[in-house]
Amino acid sequence: MFSLSTSFQPQQMIVPLSQLLNALHSLKNSATASVQALHKDFTPEHNSFLKEPSVSLRDLGLSEVRVSQLDELISRLLPIPGPEEPPTVPSSWRTSHVSADSFFHNKHGFSHRRMGVFGSPVFHRQYHSPLKEVCSQLQFLPLRVQSRGFKTLRSRTRRTESTYDGPVESEAFTPAFMKVLLTKEKAPEAQSLDQVMAQKNLPENQQEAFKTGFTEGFMRSQAFTQRTQDSLRRTRLILLVLLLVGIYGLSRTPFLSVRFRTTSGLDSAVDPIQMKNVTFEHVKGVEEAKNELQDVVEFLKNPQKFTVLGGKLPKGILLVGPPGTGKTLLARAVAGEADVPFYYASGSEFDEMFVGVGASRIRNLFKEAKANAPCVIFIDELDSVGGKRIESPMHPYSRQTINQLLAEMDGFKPNEGVIVIGATNFAEALDNALVRPGRFDMQVTVPRPDVKGRTEILNWYLSKIKVDPAIDAEIIARGTVGFSGAELENLVNQAALKAAVDEKELVTMKELEFAKDKIIMGPERRSVEIDKKNKTITAYHESGHAIVAYYTKDAMPINKATIMPRGPTLGHVSMLPENDRWSETRAQLLAQMDVSMGGRVAEELIFGDDYITTGASSDFDGATKIAKMMVTRFGMSDKLGVMTYGDVSKQSPETQAAIEQEVRVLLKDSYERAKNILKTYSSEHKKLADALLTYETLDAKEIQMVLEGKSLDH
The missing domain is CATH 1.10.8.60 (Helicase, Ruva Protein; domain 3)
Incomplete structure (x- = not known):
């Protein structure tokens, strides 16, 4: 027995399985016949696609079952799909269904929703198994029926060809390009030439003339279009040729060729430079460096002279010195003296945004140098490419370039004739593997000239x-x-x-x-307007420096005194040493402190304690610095002895207090010595100040004449 539990109350319906299957089978056959008959008699005037077929329960063998019970039973098996809400579209558009809502509608010509019988759809397909037929109906539930959504929204500007009765929009709403598109859509509907002439009712003689004129105009327009296309092709060809010629010309320009090749990918070949016009005669002020590099010239000119005894030529020479001392000029002079090709490269040229470009340029540089040996490779600012290798997440590939440089310097033979000269002013930053013997065998210091x-x-x-x-x-x-x-x-x-x-x-x-x-x-500031009082104070201040320097035994000779504002200062007294001082005595250091104190002492003696100025701040800075070095570095303190103190802040409080006391004593003694000199030579002080107010600038000879009482009017 097959049991169906329903919501009927108070009784429960028990129906034999065979009877239910026969009933469903009969229902299906009757409904199918009715649908086919209705579909055959269907006309466009009907308001709906189909009508529900009427079936007698007696014919189905279900006379004992009420219609309401059977309807509820069928609805429980196959729920009635809910109504579908129409899509919401803008008021200015209408919906045009290019395709139906479902595949069933496209295949059979009518929707499954129009075929409801007791809440369930009816199929035209015959099933041998009633149970299979019932189960197959589940695929057409609203949640399982696939709806096709191929829809377009068309503007109502084409309402003239439709039956759409919506509100009319203004003509200005249609864009210009839409009008063009709408006009183009009518092109396929255009009539033939014969139909046009038939509509115009042209006589036969005019028809031939019309055809001839139309043909000639069409041919001329085609010829004009062809000429335009040919002219456009020629113009494009000419522009392409000019572009190629311009690129070739830029690549051949002497200045831009190296830059062009350097920035165009991996090709970074550097042309050698002949340095025949640069020799050691052009290098001045660095005699020791010249003498050391003379041997390198001999290596390049006559390598057999050094290899006959089993010696090896140096691979690399490192020039170390401050900027502007002539390191690059020395490298050029080596190539010029030996008359060999000179390859120049800056360390920054090997850095690039692309990974591996720096290493590739190193390989290309050494490859060309080996092909033209003997030669000189000069790498300026070596620290930018040969710096110490560190782990950095910002530059994970930065070590590739220096690794390639190390490999290349180990790669060629010692007596191959390629000399690598590197220049840097920051030798401490170079990698230890780069400066070891075997790569840079010689290190030449290029100091500032004496x-x-x-x-x-x-x-x-x-x-x-x-x-x-x-x-x-x-x-x-x-x-x-x-x-x-x-x-x-x-x-x-x-x-x-x-x-x-x-x-x-x-x-x-x-x-x-x-x-x-x-x-x-710094440059003169002649536009600065200084009042007479401040100018007088400046004159006595600078005269105080000059008087103390002139009458102090171990002070440097005076070069010039001026009250012309320059840079941040209102006046200046410059010294002219007789020669370079490689070391200084205690007396010379004390004399420098005394000269620095002369400006403030002059202001105090001439204008009083209440009118001293801030102009002596830089003088005190210099004097204090000298006093601290005498105590902490030079061992010139009688109280602290010959002990040095690197970092005073790390010393004990007692030591710091002792250092400060010694510095204070040195400064106080220096101040008193300067005061004694200015008191002794007060008249000379006044004469020199008056001369500065008159002439603004005095050289050493003029200062001597003023102090000796001679007139400057000559």
Whole structure:
């Protein structure tokens, strides 16, 4: 027995399984016949697709079952699909169904929702098994029926060809490009030429003329279009040729060729440079470095001289020194003296955004150098490419370039004739594997030139301009302590520019002194308006420095005194050492402190304690620095002895107090010595201050004349 539990109350219906199957089978056959008959008689005037067929329960063998009970039973097996809400569309558009809502509708021509009988759809397909038929109906439930959504929203501007009765939109709403598209859509509907002439009722003689004119116009338009296309092709070809020629021209330009090749991917070949015009005669002020590199020139000229005894030529030479001392010029001079190709590369050129480009450029550089051996490879700013290797998440591939450089320097034979010269001003940053013997065998220090070297450099650059024969380069050299070769070249150039501005035919000492003061102290500030009182204070302040320096035994000679504002200062007294001081005595250090105290002492003696100024702050800084070094580094303290103190802040409180006390004693004694000198030579002090107020700037000779009581009016 097959039992169905329903919600009927108070009784429960028990129906034999065979009877239920026969009933369902009869229901299916009757419904199918009715649907087919209705579908055959269907006309467009019907309001609906189908009507529900009427079936007698007696014919189905279910006369004992009420209709309401059977309807509820069928609805429990096959729920009635709910009504589908129409899609919401904008008011200015209508929906056009290009395809039906389901595959069933597309296949059979009507929707399964229009075939409800007792709440269940009816199929035209015959099933031999009633149970299989019932189960197959489950695929058409609303949640299991696949609905096709191929829909388009068309504008109502095409309402003239439809039966849509919606609100009419304005003509301005249609964009211009939509009008063009709508016009193009009518092109397939255009009539033929014969139909047009038939509509116009043209006579036969005019029809032939019309056809002839239409044909000629069409052919001319086609010819014009062809000419336009040919002209466009020729223009494109000409532009392409010009572009290729321009790129080729840029690649062949001497200045841009290396840059073009360097920035175009992995091809970073560097052309060798012949340095025949650069020799050691062009290098001045670094005699020791020149002497060491003379041996390298011999290596390149005559390698057999050194290999006959079993020696090996050096692979690399490292030039270390401050900027502007002539390291690059020395490398060029080596190649010029040996008359070999010179390959120049900067360390920054090996860095690139692409991984592996730096290592590739290293390989290409050494490959070309080996092919042209003997030669010189010069890598400037070596620390930028040969720095110490560290683990960095920001630059995980930064070690590839230096690893390739290390491999290349180990890769060629010792006597192959390739000399690598590197230059850096920060040797501490270089990787230890790079500076070891076997890669850079020699390290040559290129220091700043001494007074003799500065004199040679000045004479070399002065020989290239028009100068007064009375110029004494040694005086300028003595006043430019610490200047490098590049700074001396700039000094000579500034003097030449000053002479040109003043419309002079020759460069004199005046222009050289002007250029030196401009570089050391800054440009003159003649536009600054200083009142008479402050100008007088400045004159006595600078005169105090000059008087103490002039009458102190171990002080440096005076070079110039001025009250012309330069840079951050309102005045300045410059010293001119007789020669370079490689070391200083205790008396010389104390004399420097005394000269620094002279400015403040002069203000105190002339204007009183209430009118001292802040102009002595830099003087006190210098004096305090000297006193601290005497106590903590030079061992010149009687109380603390010869012990040195690296970091005073790490010392005990008692030691720090003792150091401060000794520094204070040194400064106080220096102040008293300066005061005694200015009190002793107060008249000379006043004369020198008056001369500065009158002439603003006095050199050493003029200062001596004033202090000796001589007149400057000559």
